[in-house]
Structure formats: C-alpha cells, structure tokens
Amino acid sequence: MIVVWRITQACNLSCPFCSYDRTRPGPRAEADLPTVQAFGAVLGALQRETGRRVLVSWLGGEPLLWRHFRAATVHLVEACGLAVSVTTNGTALQSPELRAFVGDHLAELTVSVDAVGPQHDALRGWPGGFAALEQVITALVQRRRERGRGPKLRINTVLMRATIGGYDALCRRAAEWGVDELTFNALGGRDRPEFFPEHGLRPADVADFAARLPSLRRELAAAGVNLVGGETYLARMQASAAGEARAVADCRPGEDFLFVDEAGRAGPCHFTATQLGVPLTELGAIDAWRALPARLAAARARCRPAACEDCHSTQVWAKFQR
Numbered sequence: 296m297i298v299v300w301r302i303t304q305a306c307n308l309s310c311p312f313c314s315y316d317r318t319r320p321g322p323r324a325e326a327d328l329p330t331v332q333a334f335g336a337v338l339g340a341l342q343r344e345t346g347r348r349v350l351v352s353w354l355g356g357e358p359l360l361w362r363h364f365r366a367a368t369v370h371l372v373e374a375c376g377l378a379v380s381v382t383t384n385g386t387a388l389q390s391p392e393l394r395a396f397v398g399d400h401l402a403e404l405t406v407s408v409d410a411v412g413p414q415h416d417a418l419r420g421w422p423g424g425f426a427a428l429e430q431v432i433t434a435l436v437q438r439r440r441e442r443g444r445g446p447k448l449r450i451n452t453v454l455m456r457a458t459i460g461g462y463d464a465l466c467r468r469a470a471e472w473g474v475d476e477l478t479f480n481a482l483g484g485r486d487r488p489e490f491f492p493e494h495g496l497r498p499a500d501v502a503d504f505a506a507r508l509p510s511l512r513r514e515l516a517a518a519g520v521n522l523v524g525g526e527t528y529l530a531r532m533q534a535s536a537a538g539e540a541r542a543v544a545d546c547r548p549g550e551d552f553l554f555v556d557e558a559g560r561a562g563p564c565h566f567t568a569t570q571l572g573v574p575l576t577e578l579g580a581i582d583a584w585r586a587l588p589a590r591l592a593a594a595r596a597r598c599r600p601a602a603c604e605d606c607h608s609t610q611v612w613a614k615f616q617r
C-alpha cells in the first residue's frame with residue numbers, strides 16, 4: 296500500500312509548470328503534526344494486522360521544508376514501523392546534516408531533475424541547481440556505500456518539448472551518479488494552463504521518445520539502473536499528446552494507493568481528493584480503513600469527478616512498472 300501525502304503547499308523554487316511555484320500568490324496550507332502522527336499509528340496497525348507493507352510518501356510543495364518533516368518521519372519510522380519516502384527538489388539536501396537524517400530514516404528518495412546543467416537551473420529558477428544536485432546525490436550514494444544501507448535513490452523528470460530530446464543524456468549522467476531508478480512524467484496541463492500550450496509534448500515528441508526508449512533502457516540496465524514506465528504509461532502519454540481523453544471507470548480507490556492532502560482528506564488521487572476525500576478523523580479504526588475502498592467507490596458512483604473522464608493519475612497508468 297502506498298500513501299502519498301501532500302503535507303505542504305509551500306515551496307522555495309519557481310518552476311513555471313508547477314502549481315506550487317513560490318511566486319504564485321495565495322495561502323499555503325500544511326498538515327499538522329498530531330494528525331500525521333495519529334494516522335501513522337493507524338497505518339502501522341494496518342500493516343501489522345494485514346502483513347502488507349505500507350510506504351508513506353511525502354509530497355508537496357517542498358516536503359523537506361515542512362517544519363514537521365523530521366518529527367513526523369521519526370514517528371512514522373520508529374514508532375509506527377512504516378517505510379517513508381520523499382519527492383524533493385533537493386535544495387535542502389545541501390545540508391550534510393539533513394542528508395544524514397534522510398540517509399538514516401528514508402526507504403526511498405526521489406529527486407526531481409529535469410535536464411542537464413543550465414536548462415534544469417532555468418526551469419527550476421535555481422542558478423547552480425544542477426551542479427548542487429550532482430554533489431548532493433553523489434554524496435548520498437557514497438554515504439550509502441560506506442554504511443551498507445540507505446534509501447533507494449530515484450530521479451524523476453518532467454518531460455516537455457525542450458527537455459525530452461536531452462533525456463537520454465540526463466539518464467546517462469544520473470547513472471554515473473549511481474542512482475537506482477529513473478522515472479518520468481509528461482508535462483501536465485492542469486496545473487499551469489498558461490505554460491502548457493507552448494511546452495506540452497506533441498505526438499512526434501512522444502513517438503521519437505518511445506522509439507529510443509528500449510535501447511536506452513537496455514543500456515541503463517547494463518549499468519544497474521532501472522528506467523521504469525512501460526507500455527501502458529507510454530500509451531497514456533501518446534494519447535495526451537494527441538489530445539485524446541482516457542477515461543478510467545474504476546481505479547480501485549484506496550486498495551493499493553491512497554492520496555492524502557494537507558487538509559487531511561484521503562482520496563483516490565490528487566485530482567479527486569477534494570471532491571471524494573474522506574477526513575482522516577473518520578479513519579481512526581481499522582474497520583473504517585477496510586471499508587474505505589467501497590466508500591470511495593460509492594462516492595465516485597454518486598458524483599463522478601470530471602478528472603476521471605481523462606485520468607492523468609500516474610499510478611493508474613503504471614508509472615513505476617518495469
């Protein structure tokens with residue numbers, strides 16, 4: 296079971312394609328520590344009773360800037376016995392002390408890197424960012440090698456017109472750093488509709504990418520790096536590029552995957568949590584948790600979100616399939 300928890304909307308970078316770009320106006324909500332600790336205990340009990348591994352994955356905003364990041368992570372890992380992962384822009388990992396914490400507590404760490412060198416820096420509004428990430432990631436790899444333990448290291452990349460051609464070079468660079476896994480997202484249009492028309496992938500971009508992928512995958516596998524995202528994921532990318540909707544009738548909400556927002560609503564995915572989400576305060580008992588998939592499916596049947604008519608939830612399209 297994977298629980299992706301967006302625990303803050305605040306971020307320190309200004310990516311023009313992202314909803315949480317720090318230059319955008321408006322309030323930034325964050326999760327509170329008691330709620331996270333209480334739900335961590337429920338998930339821990341669920342894991343013990345069912346024997347199913349639970350991975351809680353912090354998302355943002357920028358999760359490493361969330362003021363409760365360390366306390367919440369320690370609680371979930373040490374008191375609740377859960378595995379914890381983070382997706383980050385990596386800025387905070389320039390602190391050796393935070394790297395040590397991450398190295399000691401996380402099961403997985405995903406760092407967002409969109410291109411090699413200045414192109415990444417420009418897209419993220421972070422001069423020198425790529426060079427800093429190179430240092431940070433190689434330091435994490437080295438620490439893990441020295442200690443014989445540490446998080447699985449993954450790079451996630453947003454593919455857009457300007458970056459998709461350079462993806463192979465970025466993958467090779469990441470392989471030199473010693474990461475374990477590479478994932479990619481097609482640039483989504485819902486978050487920043489003003490950015491998407493000029494940067495969204497076109498059918499020819501995806502076709503060219505799909506043709507390169509098998510040999511790139513083989514090359515990386517020979518270097519011990521998994522480039523994931525299979526046929527289903529590529530088919531979704533191709534449909535999006537062609538402007539074709541892909542409806543999903545039943546994503547089996549709450550069975551293997553759950554999204555929780557910073558307000559403490561648990562739903563099928565980040566596109567539907569506001570509409571279908573169940574307050575975590577109603578999921579305090581294991582029985583309520585067990586009933587959650589049926590409850591979410593019934594809520595969806597009563598009022599089907601528009602997002603389900605063209606589903607862009609990456610986990611539904613097997614982003615992590617090998």
Ligand SMILES: C[S@@+](CC[C@H](N)C(=O)[O-])C[C@H]1O[C@@H](n2cnc3c(N)ncnc32)[C@H](O)[C@@H]1O
Nearest residue numbers: 312313355356357382383384407451480482483
């Ligand atoms: C919203 S960010 C939050 C975590 C963190 N701040 C980071 O940069 O990794 C989560 C992931 O979504 C990706 N992302 C952001 N905006 C996107 C968009 N419009 N389309 C596709 N992926 C996007 C980011 O690159 C990152 O890998």
